[in-house]
Structure formats: structure tokens, C-alpha cells
Amino acid sequence: MFGASIPLKKASRLLGVWPTLITVLTAASLLVALSADHLIVAGIAVVIPPLVIAWRQRRTLFARPRGAAVMRRYAVARYVSLAAVAALAYRHGEWSFLWLIIIALFVITLELERSIQTLSRFTKVYATNFPGPEQRVRAAFRYGIVYQLGLAALVLLALAPSLPRAAAWLCLILGLVIVGVGLFAVKDCVDRIRARHAFQKHLPEALEELEPVFYLYWQAAPGSGFQIAMWLPYLDRLGVPYAVVVRTAANFREASRLTERPILYRQYMTDLEETLVPSLRGVFYVNGSIRNNHLTRYAHLTHIQLNHGESDKAPSTNPVIRMFDLNFVAGQAAIDRFAQQGVAMPREMFRIVGRPQVEDVEAQEHPITGLGAPTVLYAPTWEGYHEDARYSSLLSGTKIVQNLLDRGCTVVFRPHPYCYRTKTYRQACVAIKKMLRADAEITGREHLCGYVAEKEMSIVDCFNASDAMISDVSSVVGDYLFSRKPLAMVSTRHTREEFRSEFPMARAAYVLDATGEELGNLDEMLEDLLVEDPLAQTRASLATYYLGDIPREDYAQRFIDVAREELGVGIGASHG
Structure with missing residues (x-):
């Protein structure tokens, strides 16, 4: 039991420091409104709490709702503020039936907020792009505008007793508008809940009408949309109906921005059973998520791992891949990699399909030895989830980029999207972009970084804009091999010899030893990369080893043909 002697500090910790302080401040304003003889003094006291709330909620008030x-x-504080406004109006002769209606409207608004907040918990995303009635997965508007307008109106309401009578009528109009918006939000919530229940009830019929031949199954951390974005265009080219099945609301929102194909959100493992329609033949996966096993347990389907890149990273040889029926790989190197790491895999589960994503990577036109001031792509990876996957050179990135600038190079800076998740890596990205922008102002060189290089341009665009690349242990290295352009890899934990031994792809690259702070062989590495290029022939042979012995013309067609064959879809057939 809590007694009356609970310390303020403990109460603040339980309720939240700011809500407690603002509630105390609002209670004090109520006392002033009840006792102060001067209208101005009382008015100032009453308006301070809503202004403090507005300051605390300034992002909600002045940014997008x-x-x-x-x-x-701050619901308690706002109720007390309404009481203070009513007391102020009453003590100074402003109280009337008009004020009673105004206060009632704002109380209704606060209660509508409670209803909206409660109902919105049941307005989950569920599906989109399915035939039939529209799937209501998005709100008609941002419900937060009710809070935004209500808080702004509360400030005006606190001032109204000190203003001409017209201010009270303005408060009445505002109150009516906010209540109307709140009621519309409640109706929208109810409509979305009904639409979800109706869709769920008829889901089997919707799937049977769609007749999906396969699913693209995806569960990943927020911000991982690139994992499916790279495969969607090629799955579309299979020419059969399919759907994207996701396991989190964040993944649903990302997927809905990437494709117009049907997307189905299945939160629980048991929800997957409803998706198993007779037309379904297989499932594609793009990562090693633990939730993949929720669907691979259905043995009558063909489960195919695509992964989201070709590299020597530790996850590429994760034994968990054995849970799938097939592993689509780019080239022979991916198969040999398992044996090299001591991971026993049945040979019959592999299919060499190339990396269809590189079909638009342009081949090198002229040897780099003839270029005076080449353009270099610096594409560092992120820090990884585990110690054995921490390959990023980003913390040495400013030294690498500065040396490129000193050599007169133009730089394309394209970090892995996950680099911004960690403070130190995010700061390194910011520092490099500042360097490039400062150099561009001085030299006029057109460096590419920030929004242009990371959003407007694809990774293939970055490849094609460059004459050489510096990266880490990353899938972009394997993709860049398709261009036959010179490339370098950064070793952050091994000597150059150890690095090439552990990561065979490095045999095609010039290796920078970044195990210390000095980057001792940086000049030597850049000389090989940008001037001499002694590994040109080696790169050509390793490109075939890693990316498949597939004709460059219609390179992506290999994936399409193999995928259709494994799904049992005739090469000439098409389901639209």
C-alpha cells in the first residue's frame, strides 16, 4: 500500500518525472486561479502549464502529427488545467452556459483520445494488394492531429478568460472541430478493425483466387528492405502469381513500399497454416532468420534459400542452411566455401544461378592504368551482429578517403545502410561526407555521397559510376567482380596473408592491412589499385568462379529458368 508520505522522488520515478512535475505545476495553477484577486496574475498562472506541456511536446505540435x-x-495535467480555466472564468465573472459547453467539449476530447488509443491497438496491418475489397491497413489520417489540435486549443482556452468574449466563441468552434475530428478517428479505427476481420474470415478464398505458386517469406530487423528489394524484380519475371509473407508490422510497411504484389502479415506461427493453399509449390527465403523454420516444417513445399548477397562472410556458411531443400548460389565458390569451413552440405541441394542483380553492371572499358584521375567507390560494410562478422573498415574510412583525395580521385561514398545504427559508425559516415563536400567546394570534383549516392542511386549505379572500388568482406565485392574493374578489400583483424586465406575472394583484390592505426601499406595498395593493376587477369578468372560460368548476355535468365524448373513451372508457361 502507498501511504501519504511517499517521497516526491519515488512518485516521480513511478509516474515519470515530467508528468509528475507538470501535474504539480498544474495543481498550483488551479490554486492560484481559485485565490488570486488579479485576473492577469491568475491568467498567467493558468496558461503556464499548457505552455510547458506544449514545450515538452513540441515535436508533436510543430512537426508532422x-x-x-x-x-x-499529460492527461491528468490537462484535466486539472481545464478545472483551472473553469475556476478562473467563474471567479472573474466570465462563467456562463457557453463556458460549460466549452469545458464539456474538451473533456469529451480527452475521452475520445482514450478511445482512439484503445481502438488503434486493434488496427493491425494484415494484408495489402489482394484482389477484392480494399484492405484498410492505413489510417485515413494521422490520429495524432487530435492531440495536436487539442493541446494547441488548450493554450488558447487558458488565455480566453483574459481576452475579449470573442475568444470564448473561438474556443467553442475549436472544441467542436476537435470533437468532430476525434469522432472521425474513432469511426476510422472501427472501419479498419471490421475490414481486418472480414479479410481474415475470407482469407482462404482470397488465396485460392490468387493461386500463388510460391511465397517470398521475410522476417528481418527494421530497415532491412534491401534483402527483398534485390530479388523482387527477378521473382516478378518468373511469370507466375505469388505473394510476400512477412512476420512483423515493420517488415510489412517496408515491403508495401517495395512492391505491388500481394503482401500478407502473419504474426504467429499458427497463422501460417491458413496460407497453405493447393496452388502453393515453394517458398523463397532471403536470410537466416530463426523464424524461417516456422515455414520450412511444411515438407510438401520446396524451400529455397536465396540469401541477400555473395560473400565470404561467416553467415554465408551457416549450417542452418541445411534446413532448406535448395540453396541457390551465384557460382562454384559458394559451394566450395562450405567445405573449406568444414560445414558438410549435400551437393544435390545447390543450384548455380549466378547473381541476377549484376546483369546491369557495366564491364570495364579501359584499363585503369590509362586514367589520370579515377573515380573510386568506397563501400564499407557495417559492424555485424557478432564478433566473427565484424569486417567494417569505416572507423579507418577518413584516412582512406583522405588519401584518395590527395591522389586527385573523385569519390563515391556508399556505406552499408546498417552503418547508421551505431553511433560511432554514424559519426564516421558524417565525417567522411563532410570531407567530400569540403573538398568539392575547393576542387570542384563532383563527389557522390549522402542522399544522392545512398538513395537516388542504386548500388549498381555506384558501380557503374566508378573506375575502382574499396570495400570490406561484403557481398558488394562479389558483385563488383562482374565489372572486371580493380578492387581492394580492407582487413581489420588479419594480416594480408591470413586475410586471403580466410576470405578467398580477396585473391582478386588488393588488400589493405588496417589491423593497426597507421594503415601501413595504404600507399602501396592504392598504387596497385589505381596505377599498376597487376591482378587484372586473376580477377577475370575469379569472376567466373564466384559468379558462375554464364554468358554475359541474358545473364539473369539462368536464375529465372532454374527457379521455374524447381517450382515445376514449364518454361513456356505463364500465369500472369
């Missing part, structure tokens, strides 16, 4: 998550914030 948020969703229902902002509802009910």
Missing part, C-alpha cells in the same frame, strides 16, 4: 501513440500524454 504522429499516430495514436501520442494520445493521453
Whole structure:
């Protein structure tokens, strides 16, 4: 039991420091409104709490309105503020039936917030792009605008008793508008809930009408959309109906921005059973998520791992890949990699399909030895989830980029999207972009970085804009091999000899030893990369080893043909 002597510090910890302080401040303003003789003094006291709330919620007030998550914030303090406004109006002769209606409207608004917040918990995403009635997965508007307008109106309401009578009528109009918006938000929530229940009830019929031949199954951390984005265009080219099945709401939102194919959100393992329609023959996977096994347990389907890149990283030889029926790999190197790492894999589960994503990578036109000021792509990877996957050179990135600038190079900077998740890596990205922009102002060189290189341009665009690349142990190295252009890899934990032994792809690259702070062989590496290029022939042979012995013309067709064959779809057939 909590007694009356609970310390303020403990109460603040339980309720939240700012809500507690603002509630105390609001209670004090109520006392002033009840006792102060001067209208101005009382008015100032009453308006301070909503202004403090507005300051605390300035992002909600002055930025884009948020969703229902902002509802009910500082609700107790706002109720007390309404009481203070009513007391102020009453003590100074402003109280009337008009004020009673105004206060009632704002109380209704606060209760509507409670309803919106409660109902919104049941307005889950569920599906989109399916035939039939529209799937209501998005709100008609940002429900947070109710909170935004209500808080702004509360400030005006606190001032109204000190202003001309017209201010009270303005508060009445605002109150009516906010209640109307709140009621519309409630109706929208109810409509979305009904639409979800109706869709769920008829899901088997919807799937049977769609007749999906396969699913693209995806579960990953937020911000991982690139994992499926690289495969969607090629799955579309299989020419058969399919759907994307995701396991998190964040993945659903990302996928819905990437494709117009049907997307189905299945939160629980048992939800997957409803997706097993007679037309379904197989499932494609793009990562090693633990939730993959929720679907691979259905043995009558063909389960195919695509992964999301070709590299020597540790996850590429994860034994968990044995859970799939087939592993589509780019070339022979991916098969040999398992044996080299001591991971026993049945040979019959592999299919060499190339890396269809590199079909638009342009081949080298002229040897780099003839270029005076080449353009170099610096594409560092991220830090990885585990110690054995920490290959990033980004913390040495400023030294690498500065040396490129000193040599007169133009730089394309394209870090892995996950680099921004960690403070130190994010700071390194910012520092490099500042260097490039400062150099561009001085020299006029057109470096590519930031939004242009990371959003407007694809990774293939970055490949094609460069004459050479510096990267880490990363799938971009394997993809860049298709261009036959010179490349370098950075070793952050091994000597050059150890690095080439552990990561065979490095045999095609010039290796920078970044195990110390000095980057001792940086000049030597850049000389080989940008001037001499002694590994040109080696790269050509290793490109075949890693990316398959597949004719460059219609390179992506190999994946399409093999995928259709494994799904049992005739080469000439098409289901639209």
C-alpha cells in the first residue's frame, strides 16, 4: 500500500518525472486561479502549464502529427488545467452556459483520445494488394492531429478568460472541430478493425483466387528492405502469381513500399497454416532468420534459400542452411566455401544461378592504368551482429578517403545502410561526407555521397559510376567482380596473408592491412589499385568462379529458368 508520505522522488520515478512535475505545476495553477484577486496574475498562472506541456511536446505540435501513440500524454495535467480555466472564468465573472459547453467539449476530447488509443491497438496491418475489397491497413489520417489540435486549443482556452468574449466563441468552434475530428478517428479505427476481420474470415478464398505458386517469406530487423528489394524484380519475371509473407508490422510497411504484389502479415506461427493453399509449390527465403523454420516444417513445399548477397562472410556458411531443400548460389565458390569451413552440405541441394542483380553492371572499358584521375567507390560494410562478422573498415574510412583525395580521385561514398545504427559508425559516415563536400567546394570534383549516392542511386549505379572500388568482406565485392574493374578489400583483424586465406575472394583484390592505426601499406595498395593493376587477369578468372560460368548476355535468365524448373513451372508457361 502507498501511504501519504511517499517521497516526491519515488512518485516521480513511478509516474515519470515530467508528468509528475507538470501535474504539480498544474495543481498550483488551479490554486492560484481559485485565490488570486488579479485576473492577469491568475491568467498567467493558468496558461503556464499548457505552455510547458506544449514545450515538452513540441515535436508533436510543430512537426508532422504522429499516430495514436501520442494520445493521453499529460492527461491528468490537462484535466486539472481545464478545472483551472473553469475556476478562473467563474471567479472573474466570465462563467456562463457557453463556458460549460466549452469545458464539456474538451473533456469529451480527452475521452475520445482514450478511445482512439484503445481502438488503434486493434488496427493491425494484415494484408495489402489482394484482389477484392480494399484492405484498410492505413489510417485515413494521422490520429495524432487530435492531440495536436487539442493541446494547441488548450493554450488558447487558458488565455480566453483574459481576452475579449470573442475568444470564448473561438474556443467553442475549436472544441467542436476537435470533437468532430476525434469522432472521425474513432469511426476510422472501427472501419479498419471490421475490414481486418472480414479479410481474415475470407482469407482462404482470397488465396485460392490468387493461386500463388510460391511465397517470398521475410522476417528481418527494421530497415532491412534491401534483402527483398534485390530479388523482387527477378521473382516478378518468373511469370507466375505469388505473394510476400512477412512476420512483423515493420517488415510489412517496408515491403508495401517495395512492391505491388500481394503482401500478407502473419504474426504467429499458427497463422501460417491458413496460407497453405493447393496452388502453393515453394517458398523463397532471403536470410537466416530463426523464424524461417516456422515455414520450412511444411515438407510438401520446396524451400529455397536465396540469401541477400555473395560473400565470404561467416553467415554465408551457416549450417542452418541445411534446413532448406535448395540453396541457390551465384557460382562454384559458394559451394566450395562450405567445405573449406568444414560445414558438410549435400551437393544435390545447390543450384548455380549466378547473381541476377549484376546483369546491369557495366564491364570495364579501359584499363585503369590509362586514367589520370579515377573515380573510386568506397563501400564499407557495417559492424555485424557478432564478433566473427565484424569486417567494417569505416572507423579507418577518413584516412582512406583522405588519401584518395590527395591522389586527385573523385569519390563515391556508399556505406552499408546498417552503418547508421551505431553511433560511432554514424559519426564516421558524417565525417567522411563532410570531407567530400569540403573538398568539392575547393576542387570542384563532383563527389557522390549522402542522399544522392545512398538513395537516388542504386548500388549498381555506384558501380557503374566508378573506375575502382574499396570495400570490406561484403557481398558488394562479389558483385563488383562482374565489372572486371580493380578492387581492394580492407582487413581489420588479419594480416594480408591470413586475410586471403580466410576470405578467398580477396585473391582478386588488393588488400589493405588496417589491423593497426597507421594503415601501413595504404600507399602501396592504392598504387596497385589505381596505377599498376597487376591482378587484372586473376580477377577475370575469379569472376567466373564466384559468379558462375554464364554468358554475359541474358545473364539473369539462368536464375529465372532454374527457379521455374524447381517450382515445376514449364518454361513456356505463364500465369500472369
